[in-house]
Amino acid sequence: MLCHRCGQREASMHLIQTVNGKTRELYLCEQCAKQSQEMNPVFHPAMGVAGLLQALWGFNPAVNEVQKEENCPVCGVSFTQITRAGKLGCSRCYEKFEAQLAPVLRRLHGGGQHKGKIPQRRGAVIRDKMEIKELKERLQALIRQENFEEAAGVRDQIKGLEQTLGVGGDANAKE
Amino acid sequence: MQRNDLLLRQSAWMQEVENSPVVLSNRIRLARNLENIPFPHVLTAEGAWQAEDVLAAALQKIEIEGDRLTYLALNSLPPLEVKVLLEKHLISLDLANAKRPRGVALTQDHRLAVMVNEEDHVRIQVLMPGDRLTESFRQASLVDDALEAEVDFCFREAQGYLTACPTNVGTGMRASVMVHLPAMVMTNQVQQVLGTLTQLGLTVRGLFGEGSQALGNIFQLSNQITLGKSEEDIITHLQAVTRQMVEIEMTARENMRQQASLMLEDKIWRARGILQNARRLSSEEMMHFLSMDRLGTDMGMIPGTGTSFTAMLINSHPGCLQYVLDKELEPEQRDEERSRIIRAAMSEKRGD
Numbered sequence: 168m169l170c171h172r173c174g175q176r177e178a179s180m181h182l183i184q185t186v187n188g189k190t191r192e193l194y195l196c197e198q199c200a201k202q203s204q205e206m207n208p209v210f211h212p213a214m215g216v217a218g219l220l221q222a223l224w225g226f227n228p229a230v231n232e233v234q235k236e237e238n239c240p241v242c243g244v245s246f247t248q249i250t251r252a253g254k255l256g257c258s259r260c261y262e263k264f265e266a267q268l269a270p271v272l273r274r275l276h277g278g279g280q281h282k283g284k285i286p287q288r289r290g291a292v293i294r295d296k297m298e299i300k301e302l303k304e305r306l307q308a309l310i311r312q313e314n315f316e317e318a319a320g321v322r323d324q325i326k327g328l329e330q331t332l333g334v335g336g337d338a339n340a341k342e
Numbered sequence: 343m344q345r346n347d348l349l350l351r352q353s354a355w356m357q358e359v360e361n362s363p364v365v366l367s368n369r370i371r372l373a374r375n376l377e378n379i380p381f382p383h384v385l386t387a388e389g390a391w392q393a394e395d396v397l398a399a400a401l402q403k404i405e406i407e408g409d410r411l412t413y414l415a416l417n418s419l420p421p422l423e424v425k426v427l428l429e430k431h432l433i434s435l436d437l438a439n440a441k442r443p444r445g446v447a448l449t450q451d452h453r454l455a456v457m458v459n460e461e462d463h464v465r466i467q468v469l470m471p472g473d474r475l476t477e478s479f480r481q482a483s484l485v486d487d488a489l490e491a492e493v494d495f496c497f498r499e500a501q502g503y504l505t506a507c508p509t510n511v512g513t514g515m516r517a518s519v520m521v522h523l524p525a526m527v528m529t530n531q532v533q534q535v536l537g538t539l540t541q542l543g544l545t546v547r548g549l550f551g552e553g554s555q556a557l558g559n560i561f562q563l564s565n566q567i568t569l570g571k572s573e574e575d576i577i578t579h580l581q582a583v584t585r586q587m588v589e590i591e592m593t594a595r596e597n598m599r600q601q602a603s604l605m606l607e608d609k610i611w612r613a614r615g616i617l618q619n620a621r622r623l624s625s626e627e628m629m630h631f632l633s634m635d636r637l638g639t640d641m642g643m644i645p646g647t648g649t650s651f652t653a654m655l656i657n658s659h660p661g662c663l664q665y666v667l668d669k670e671l672e673p674e675q676r677d678e679e680r681s682r683i684i685r686a687a688m689s690e691k692r693g694d
Contacts (some may be wrong), residue, residue, distance in 0.1 A: 252383065255381065258498075283502065288487075290437070
C-alpha cells in the first residue's frame with residue numbers, strides 16, 4: 168500500500184488519529200509519519216480510570232499512535248491490544264514485546280529482576296545459578312573485608328556448583 | 343447437600359484472635375499461569391475448559407493438614423451461591439462476573455481458596471485471622487509446590503512468574519491485611535496517614551476490595567510491587583507498616599479516651615443499644631454500629647459478645663443472609679432479618 172499522504176513511498180506505519188472522539192486511520196510512510204507526529208498538538212482529555220491506566224502504560228489516546236503493528240506468534244495479540252486491555256495475552260508476549268514492556272515494568276516496580284520463589288520442580292537449574300550469584304556477592308564482600316580464609320571456602324563452593332551446572336570460565340573473572 | 347454444607351461453614355479467617363484489636367485478618371495471594379496456554383482473558387471457551395479440567399483435577403488431589411480441596415465450577419453454580427462466595431471473600435468480583443469456564447477450590451475451613459481462570463489461570467489464596475502473614479505464605483507456597491508437581495507454570499529467570507497483568511509479575515504475590523481503624527477515622531487522621539502509604543509502595547482499599555468504600559472503618563493494605571523483591575521482603579515491609587498503623591490507631595484510641603471519654607462512651611453504648619434492639623438494620627448502619635461496638639469491646643468500655651466481629655459483618659450481607667435462610671428477600675425484609683440475627687448474636691455471652 169502506498170503512503171496516504173505523499174502517495175509515493177510504501178506505507179509502513181499504521182496511524183490512528185483520534186480528534187474530539189473521531190477516529191481516523193491512515194497508512195503512512197516513515198517520513199510522513201514523523202512529520203505528522205511533530206505537527207500535531209498534544210492535548211489532554213479528561214482522565215478517567217481508563218485514561219490513568221493508559222497513561223501508566225505511556226499511552227495517551229490524544230497522541231498519535233505511530234507503530235508497526237506486530238502480533239504475538241502464540242496468542243495473536245498486538246501491543247496496542249495489550250495496552251488497551253492492560254493485560255498481556257500469553258507468556259510469549261513477555262518475550263515478543265520485551266522492549267516495549269521494559270519501561271512499563273520499570274514504572275510499575277521500579278526496575279530490578281525477580282527475587283524470590285523459584286518453582287520447586289522446574290527451577291532446579293535456576294536455583295543453582297541464583298545461589299552462585301549470591302555466593303559471588305558474598306565472595307566480593309569477604310575480599311573487601313580481607314577475610315581471605317573464608318573467601319577461599321566460598322570460592323570452592325562456587326566452583327563446585329558451577330561444575331555441577333556444567334558452566335565455568337568466568338568463575339574467577341573478578342579476582 | 344454437601345456443597346451447601348461447605349458454603350455454610352464458618353470461615354477460619356473470620357475467627358477472633360487474641361490480642362489483635364486492629365488487624366482482623368490477612369491474606370496471601372499467588373498468581374500462576376500454565377505454560378503454553380494463553381492467559382484466560384484471550385482463551386477460547388474450549389481452551390478455558392481444558393485449563394479448568396487440568397487444574398480442577400490437580401487441585402482435588404491436594405490436601406492441607408488432612409483437609410482436602412473441593413472444586414466448585416462456577417458456571418454450574420446458582421447465582422446466589424456465587425454471591426455467597428464473593429461476600430465471604432473466597433472469590434473475586436472478576437471471577438464472579440466472568441462468563442468463561444472458571445471455578446474455585448476450597449478447603450472445609452475456607453482457609454485455602456484457589457481460583458481457576460480468573461485474570462490468571464491460578465490464583466492461590468490463603469486467608470487467615472490475625473496478622474501471621476508468614477504462616478499464610480508458607481501454606482500458599484506448599485499448595486503452589488503441590489500444583490507445580492502436576493502442571494508447568496510460566497516462569498522466567500529475570501521476570502519471575504509471568505502474569506496476565508504486569509502489575510503482578512515477579513513473585514505474583516499480593517500480601518494483604520485487613521485492619522479496623524475507627525479511631526483514626528473519628529479523629530480525621532485516616533486520609534492523611536493512608537495517603538502516605540502509596541509512597542511506601544502499598545495500596546489501600548475498602549472491605550470489599552478495589553473501588554469499595556471503607557465501610558465499617560475497615561481497610562485493606564497490600565503490597566503494590568511484586569518484581570525485584572522477595573516474598574519475605576514484601577511481607578516484612580507490609581508487617582512493619584501495619585505495626586505502625588496499629589500504633590497510630592491505638593494512640594488515637596487512648597487520646598479519645600482521655601479527651602472525649604463521654605462522647606466516646608455515648609457513641610459506643612448507643613451502638614450497642616441499636617444492635618441489641620433495632621428491628622430493622624441496613625447494611626451500612628450495621629457496619630457502622632458493629633464497628634463502634636467492636637471499638638468499645640476492644641477498649642474495655644462494654645462487655646464482649648460471643649460472636650466474632652468479622653463473622654457478623656460478613657454473614658449479614660444480602661447473599662449470606664438469603665442463603666442461610668434459604669429464601670429470597672426484598673431489601674426491607676433483609677433489614678428485618680439482619681436485625682434479627684444481629685440481635686441474637688449480640689445476646690450471646692463471650693465463652694458461651
